[in-house]
Amino acid sequence: MAYQSHEIPENFLAKWQDTTNVMADIFDVPAGLIMRVLPSQIEVLVSAHKPGNPYEADEKAKLNTGLYCETVMASRALLHVPNALHDPHWENNPDVALNMVSYLGLPLLWPDDEVFGTICVLDNKTRNFRDKYVELLWEIKKSIESDFKLIEQQERLLASNAELLAAIAQQKSDAAKLQQSNEQLNLALSTLTRMQAELLRSEKNAALGSLVAGVSHELNTPIGNSLMAASTLQFHVEEFAGQMEQGLTRGQMREFVQTVHQGSDILMRSLGQAAKLVGSFKQVAVDQASMSRRSFNLAATVDAILAALAPAIRDSGQQVRSTIAPDIVLDSCPGALGHVLSNLLDNALQHAFVDGASGCISIAAEPDTGQGVVLRVSDDGVGIPQADLGRVFDPFFTTRLGHGGSGLGLHIAYNLVTTALRGSIEVSSAPGLGACFTLTLPQLTLAPGGNAAVDSAA
Ligand SMILES: Nc1ncnc2c1ncn2[C@@H]1O[C@H](COP(=O)(O)OP(=O)(O)OP(=O)(O)O)[C@@H](O)[C@H]1O
Ligand SMILES: [Mg+2]
Known part of the structure; x- marks a missing residue:
């Protein structure tokens, strides 16, 4: 039965004890009881503390023995026996053995309508309980039954409380697990970052290697030409010295001057080209002056650069x-x-306008969402073919090979933007519609991991 799984809390038992005591006083009986039915027994749950009361709490009796209470529970109705000894049906019931000859009892029902037990009074003499007493017993029954409801509600509350506590504990353990996997993720991330840094370093080394190889290759031609011109000159000087011993003709002298002229011309051009290459190569490595950092007005700085390039x-x-x-x-x-x-700007002037065409180069800037600046240098010249767009930042990529182009200009720009300026540079172009270089530059004060080597006072 459902109510049997419920423990009756101590405070209710104490309250019912008081009720039963008062009830026995008012009814003027030695025995006032609350009985509870068990699977095969009936138990005295509460017994009035009265002299002459033969029942003690926790006492149990067998069922199917003809007890008054059994009839009340089976009929779920009031039972009033004024004197069992005058009634053949009751004269042999077990309570008569305790001298409890009169009985008034009502069933107690659990909120699910199952029978819980009884509430009753017993006496050792004839009792004809008047209606008022019967009504009073009904009131006591109702009060105990509403206590049953409270007990059930309390239990439900406790159960949902326990569920809540379990859910909170679950949440805590989930949070701990999350924290743990977060830590693992962080660890993996820092390993990745380290690996990335290592990769970058080895990539940079590889890039430097190919740059050195490229420079050596590029220098090979002008230096080879210089060597050739110098040894030709040397040969002609020795030949001229021999001719001097034998006496020189005017024609020999003119030929010698012309040869020296040609040789020194080749030497000047080749060495000049080599010097330019070495100069550009030096700029590939970001120099210290370029790294000096400070706050400056962008428009004024750009104007100063334009003034320097004015000629x-x-x-x-x-x-x-x-x-x-x-x-x-x-x-x-x-x-x-x-x-x-x-x-x-040099590139726009050199490459964008061919065959004397004239056009316009514009420099614009707008604040970036990340508080930095987006700077655009665009022209309305010939543009860059799609196939070349991915290569313009590569070292030695030039479409003016042999016409003064080293192919290092944009590579140097890329290096400066990504290292010293901590920004990015992109190119977009369509043939015939000009080229546009977009620089995204952060405020270095706000940039994460601000470079300590940068001199902010400069
Ligand atoms: N504004 C532009 N319009 C058209 N082509 C351009 C423009 N800017 C760059 N280019 C192309 O990109 C190539 C690479 O430019 P980069 O500055 O690296 O080398 P370069 O100008 O050829 O040589 P250097 O800069 O050493 O004089 C150029 O040769 C050119 O083909
Ligand atoms: Mg250039």
């Missing part, structure tokens, strides 16, 4: 326009930025 711009006949708002301040390396801009 070259004037000679080219192209128009250069800067539309940078006067209030943009950038914390970055102005030296490096100047270097990048002059390489980009």
